[in-house]
Amino acid sequence: MASLDAIFSPKSVAVIGASTRRGSLGREILHNIIEYEFHGTLFPVNPKADFIHSIKCYPSVLDIPDAVELAIVVVPADAVPHVLRECGEKGVKGIVVISAGFKETGEDGAKREQELVRIVRDYGMRLIGPNCMGVFGTHPKVRLNATFAPMMPIDGDVAFMSQSGAMGVAILHAIGRMNVGFSFFASVGNKADVSGNDLLTYWEGDERTRVIALYLESFGNPRRFTRLAKRISRHKPIIAVKSGRTPAGARAATSHTGALAGGELAVDALLSQVGVLRAESIEDMLDLVVAFSRCPLPRGNRVAVLTNAGGPAIMATDALLAAEMSMAKLSQETKEDLKSFLPDEASVINPIDMIASARAEDYRRALEVLLDDPGVDLAIVVSVPPHMLVPDDVAEAITQVSRRHAKPVLGTFMAKEEFYETFPKRHPDCPPLYRFPESAARAAASLYRYRRWQQRPVGEVRTFEVDRDAALELTQSQLDKGGGPMSQENAFALLRAYGVPVAAVSRVADVEEAVAAAERIGYPVVLKASDARIEHKSDVGGVALDLRSDSDVRSALHVMRDGIHKTRGLEVEAFVVQRQAAPGREVILGMAQDPLFGPLLMFGSGGRYVEVFKDIAFRVLPLTDVDAHEMIESIKGYTLLTGFRGEPPVDLVTAEEMILRVAQLVSDFDCIREMDINPFLLTPQRADCMAVDVRIRLGDPGSAAQDLAP
């Protein structure tokens, strides 16, 4: 694939469809390129004009005497293929198609879009769009603003990709208002050729880009995104807003896992697993972008809050604690330093309330002292105007102090609206300035969360020795029968082939066989109905626990057989006798296929009520040992696993290994469409840990994906 240099740092640009009519896209783009002073040569192309915006105009790109690296195409949709072919002939390397009228309009448009892709592939060109708002790059040696947005970019370190042109411009505008600068912007439109993933790769290598921001409405290739984002987020923060819901109700899932695996859960799992900071709203995204652009990362989560009023400091403290930050404990020395110049009524216990009389000089001295305290990792400075709304002197003081320190400082100023725009213009290296204490607190928490992500071990995707042939045989024989749910015996065998221990089981046909099996296994035992037509055995009285004698087994079997016959009209095919498991914790280990994201692994508190209490964690593949570990730690029931009220802890190493083995199994066999190991019993000893019950459904990956698609 050719690089994106031709698009983002061309030496010459043709605007094909340039226009003289004010307000038309072809005129606005040309105007923006000139106005922003593109560092290269610009060629308007329009057969009906001799010059546009004072520049000589050519009838077609082929008529331009010089080389053309990038073409911005603004002609009507049906003329675009012809124009692209001419570009190919001319040797143009990069294309941005602004024109709409492609995939977004239906089938005819989709065909036309495919034609564009063929043409650019034929000529080795790269294309952004169609149906987009354009791109810009601010490097002083390029200075290309090929958008029709009514604003000029500010040079900076944020690269921003938007899947919606309109939202893109609105976000650009809002970020620009805070005087945060961009390195690149791309509105990717229909993503016919250049995808979000291509941009991520390109921006990864760009030295100026320190922060990547994404407005996403869908994922083209989530598995490639996973790999890329995981790598890039190690050294550059990626902040994303993802809109759009998947109607989870549309699925016909028969497993616990399938019923719980909605589209948004998959998106959440994916983003957090690869270190992407998911913003909850556009506003949240703006707050994070300005923080990451203006602040270093904190070493820890200990925050000092410096204020001239109690109220907003309490709000900040509330929001910090809710986001798992902590309030720094100030050293004795720090407290004494503060006391030496603050009035008696001031509080030198964090939050540090200098009371309403505080002046800019007090802010300067106090912030200096706080940042010097090794127990403080970052500071939030709150300034509320006691009489007058002129906080510039306080903002200047904290800007000066923060310059000298490697710790983040975030400001909360209650000021007139102009302040937030004008102050950063005059002081481009000022701390991020928020209107409300909660915004500063949430942004501070994200800085710390990202710092932790960077320090988190990468982990590895472990591969265990397994009996893949046996698994292949088991799955193939089920697929030969047309797929569907495996028998419990075969499902257990499949787990065993991948090293997942399972309960000892005897399949029996009648009472006498059941009693014989129970005596062989040893009491107490469990009796279960075994019939592929029954989805959740315990719902139909198909499970009897803790049977302690022959007569217990006899009566349980009779009750079960008659009950199921009566309620479901089924003659139960067979029964299963298992040894009653050792005391332990029931967890669920499951998998459901997402049409887009592939296998979603689930771990959580197990039992019959998984869907009710939803104490679960999801992850996508590939799954590392660190991911598995975090899954276990993230559920509420983790407290029980580590030993609740003096009970012995379960074997967590085995728990982690089991998740990884299941990951290996479902990644080797994509014919596994759904799986519930529920309960998987975790006990203190590895030897007692086992899958007690399992449901596995096989199917054709292709058709199943369609079945599950919303």
Add this chain to the structure above:
Amino acid sequence: MASLDAIFSPKSVAVIGASTRRGSLGREILHNIIEYEFHGTLFPVNPKADFIHSIKCYPSVLDIPDAVELAIVVVPADAVPHVLRECGEKGVKGIVVISAGFKETGEDGAKREQELVRIVRDYGMRLIGPNCMGVFGTHPKVRLNATFAPMMPIDGDVAFMSQSGAMGVAILHAIGRMNVGFSFFASVGNKADVSGNDLLTYWEGDERTRVIALYLESFGNPRRFTRLAKRISRHKPIIAVKSGRTPAGARAATSHTGALAGGELAVDALLSQVGVLRAESIEDMLDLVVAFSRCPLPRGNRVAVLTNAGGPAIMATDALLAAEMSMAKLSQETKEDLKSFLPDEASVINPIDMIASARAEDYRRALEVLLDDPGVDLAIVVSVPPHMLVPDDVAEAITQVSRRHAKPVLGTFMAKEEFYETFPKRHPDCPPLYRFPESAARAAASLYRYRRWQQRPVGEVRTFEVDRDAALELTQSQLDKGGGPMSQENAFALLRAYGVPVAAVSRVADVEEAVAAAERIGYPVVLKASDARIEHKSDVGGVALDLRSDSDVRSALHVMRDGIHKTRGLEVEAFVVQRQAAPGREVILGMAQDPLFGPLLMFGSGGRYVEVFKDIAFRVLPLTDVDAHEMIESIKGYTLLTGFRGEPPVDLVTAEEMILRVAQLVSDFDCIREMDINPFLLTPQRADCMAVDVRIRLGDPGSAAQDLAP
């Protein structure tokens, strides 16, 4: 108590401590009163000046020849008592003490503050403050701006009370910027006399006030607040931000309920139970205030989203669905009406995307059609600038349409910052204008939530016939022993006295008695250790379930006795034999005393792991039947109670009654400090429902409150 009329609609005002020095509080307040054109007579008081701000000045309030209704006091703290006495002599009725230097500064200040209270009570005056920012009232016949905030109030229907002066001014300023007007503002400072509750009562009766907004840092008298807010919120929305945390970790709770009942949970329970809309942040509060001030209430939750761009409409839809709103299904007629004038590429399935070419006229026609559809309860209009940031024509169009309809319309405009300030100034009846779709969606959801609150039945506090004498005897005998945990037998007896059914229990001393009791009760039985020194029996192996024979009982008792001896060094006092309960659902019914809010009742999923899964609901007293019903419905485990996967539902009427009976018990006996009924067994038949285990701790209300205080 005298009314607050003297404070909020005086005919004459004295500013005591008026000053000529610019920037001083005494000058700024005087200036604000003049500038806002107080509709009455103003008297500056200052012994050192003849006139201030061109107005004749008096040495003391006693020298003023005319009557004075309200005095604003800005003299130093130690001079305030004297000044107040003079006011009393003069016949002043209302006082606002701006001066600081009272309770907030320590013990001396607190004493001085008590003196102020004595003086105002002696003379029958009412006092706001001290240590506050002042008050204003905008009624055209009053027009009093007695604050030193650097802004002039806009006349309107929002009454706003702030516990923090600085935050109050910041919030006033932010709300004013949106051109939302106020009826009253009060910064209450230390609340020495006039409390937030007094203001609520006063504003309840004020015709112009339609919306009440509160910035709270603490509750003075939460029980009175409960009664008031419950009544007022029926006809006027109350929007509150509450900051400040209670360090829940500071409590030494021995019950599940006590361990879970943190201060913030109590605040949440209280506010939602009395219909107060708790804003999550200051920003959220602003969003709600503007919505309630400008919108009628919706009849239902069916929203139409009208947009010219897909991205923000998806964001709005996400936020709406997350807030339990629904997307309106448009009628066939509506769709055809829309199609008749929108381009082919437009989507007439909600969200209605008119695409980028939409003009103001399209917004006007489309919104008209949507609001005429009986399936639409409210509309969110999104406008993103395609080329130019000038949305005024679209905003004008929707303002015109919304005038003619009784359904709420909320706007989301991505525009230049000036737009949000200038448009509402020119169109005071415009819809609320938000910057981001999520804000509009959350505000819409709050309008609907409040509408539902208004329609919710009031409910009643039911009183059951109980054996109060028996309960008194049981509690008194325990208190005579110094309080502490009751024996299980007595705790069961206390529940029985209040009509809460309990498991049949035999207390036994040894193996032989246990076997005899088991045979009398009938197998299967449960054996439990009974010893007040053991807090959680199951944690020490003190519970053995499902014992089916004499030998089961014998061996269980031996194991239990030896185990507890070994691990805890205790000779178990006695044992309890109970009938094994019928199959049912285990819930917990609990109570913990909050030092401020009184008894907090808890209902939730029961069992040993209450603290782990935290599937619980809290409510404060007084508790109505509707409250009890909502508690039950609000937990996740509610699904299990209503019959999960074909199982019979439990008796929910009994569940509700049990909550109410426990409420009656703890409200009758405030010596009950903590209670866990866990599990309480709910079954399909009332006769089988019962408390299986209970822990009740008694103590002296006074001293216990201090123990628990943070």
